Amino acid sequence: MAKKSEATALAMLGSLENVRQLIPVFNQYGINLIDKDYVLIEEIIEGIQTERADIVLISDAALVGTEDGKREVIKAIREVDKEIFISLFINYEKPDEQFKNWAFGYGVYNLYYAIDGNYNFTEIMPEIKNRSMPVSNKSVKVVEKIVEKVGEVEKPIEKIIEKPIEKIVEKEVPIEVIKEVPIEVEKEVIKEVPVEVEKIVEKIVEKKIMVPTDAKLMGKITLGIFNLARGAGATTTAISLAENLQSLGYDTAVISMDDKIDLHYLDKKKNAAYIIPAPGEKRLKLLEAYKNDYKFILLDFGNLFDILPTGQLKTDRLTEKEYEIEEFFRCNYKIAVGFSDEWNAGKLNYFINNPAFDNLETFIFSIRGLTDRIAKQYNLNFCSSTDTALEILLMWLGIEQNRERLKGKDRKAAFSFLFN
Known part of the structure; x- marks a missing residue:
């Protein structure tokens, strides 16, 4: 019982x-x-x-x-x-x-x-x-620096020891937190940027979403999907978009361009095609997809750009991603997935201030936790969910769908400042 x-x-x-x-x-x-x-x-x-x-x-x-x-x-x-x-x-x-x-x-x-x-x-x-x-x-291994005496010489060494968990939990700061928000960044972004934001917002009025001038449903449509921050969900977004497009009757393929194998673990019931190129085969697999009957080809680039919270690009790994970046710029439309925290929102400056991105009307920025403040600050196409990103894309291409399936709450949040 x-x-x-x-x-x-x-x-x-x-x-x-x-x-x-x-x-x-x-x-x-x-x-x-x-x-x-x-x-x-x-x-x-x-x-x-x-x-x-x-x-x-x-x-x-x-x-x-x-x-x-x-x-x-x-x-x-x-x-x-x-x-x-x-x-x-x-x-x-x-x-x-x-x-x-x-x-x-x-x-x-x-x-x-x-x-x-x-x-x-x-x-x-x-x-x-x-x-x-x-x-x-009940215990955890930690590294502590101790001084060990060898003969007459005291020598500092690192030693792995076990500590009772209750003694260290309150004091330990998660390693990832330290890495993600360095002190110098925190001072610069969290304390200084909002003051500048307020000045900018005063000069900006609500805008309508930009529509690409040559948007049309002809030939194959390529979408480049990428993260603005690690873990933002580019792959999840690509899968959701692919399944929705497939359900609307358009043959769709997703190609992993970030050397990850996450797509291998997908539910076999998925309807779109999922392609994970072996090392050195990205170009080949992409060409094969173009020759196929796919109407939409979604390229999952993962963390394509390593952008600092100040909007500057870290260039140390750009040469490794030369082919991926080349294909990214070839995509008809791009969807960026990110977070709304101040230190993440600042990354949007990279796209606004970079002459290479002269076609931002073809970008959709899907920002989790999107606020009116961010939407007004940056002159970009925003939404707050994958469903809304899909709806914007379909609107551009002139594809009708059942708009009622979007949750009312998300619709209100996403469209309150986009279509006024």
């Missing part, structure tokens, strides 16, 4: 079938596991808030297509809920001490690695029920 629910859990496992197999197991421990597999990071965040969840289960199988997805989903969850209990199930990687240390910094101690593709829920469930960390995770 199922126990009365004492907690509510949400799951992001990559398969509704997996969730339903676990529901009776969780019921036995008095946990109500919601009968839904959350697909997007935004969905799991909304679910946490609407369901008032106590526990969230995340599998890396659900994050295929989101670069560095494990870190991104943890950071996103912690932004809205500092206390919720997170269990992370890892299928495709071996235990990683560095990631373990990083996760501990965000209060995520329950990391479970698959053994022969399986998990031992007999051991796992008591830990989830009690919301306690595994015994094996």
Whole structure:
């Protein structure tokens, strides 16, 4: 007999079938596991808030297509809920001490690695029920500098030691946070830029979206999709666009141009074609796609441009991406995917101030958390979701579709300043 629910859990496992197999197991421990597999990071965040969840289960199988997805989903969850209990199930990687240390910094101690593709829920469930960390995770390995005396000479050395987790958690700052927001950047962007923004906004009035002068549905249409920041979701965006275009009756292919193999793990039920070129075969695969009957060819460039928060381009790896950049500029339309944080929004200056981007009317900037302030500051085509990016593209090409399928909330946010 199922126990009365004492907690509510949400799951992001990559398969509704997996969730339903676990529901009776969780019921036995008095946990109500919601009968839904959350697909997007935004969905799991909304679910946490609407369901008032106590526990969230995340599998890396659900994050295929989101670069560095494990870190991104943890950071996103912690932004809205500092206390919720997170269990992370890892299928495709071996235990990683560095990631373990990083996760501990965000209060995520329950990391479970698959053994022969399986998990031992007999051991796992008591830990989830009690919301306690595994015994094996009671300590963490850290590097400390110590002074060791060799003869008469004192020599500083680095030594790996284990520390009880409760003693370091409050003091540890996640490594990735330090890397992503350097102190000098934080001072420059967060404190100084908003003052300049206010001055600019006073001079700008709301605008309508720019429409490319030669937009038409003739021949093949190529879309270049890329991230403005790591983990923004270029691959997820490419997949969503491809499946929507395919469902509208247009044969569509996605080609991975960022040397990643995420597309290998796609659900076999996907309808568009997904192409992962072997090393040295990008040009060949692209030519083959052009010869095929695809109406739309989507090129997933991942992190094509390494842009600083100040809007300057890091050029140390440009020569490695010469072919990809060449193909990017050949694309009919480009979709940039990014975040609305101040240190990410500043990257938009690179496109505005660079003469190479003289056709910005062919760009769509899909910015998660888009605000009126950002939209008014930059003279660019903005939207706040993949659905809206698709609708803008179809509007340019003169393709009719059922516009009611977009959520009213997203429509209001995305179009309130675009079509006034």
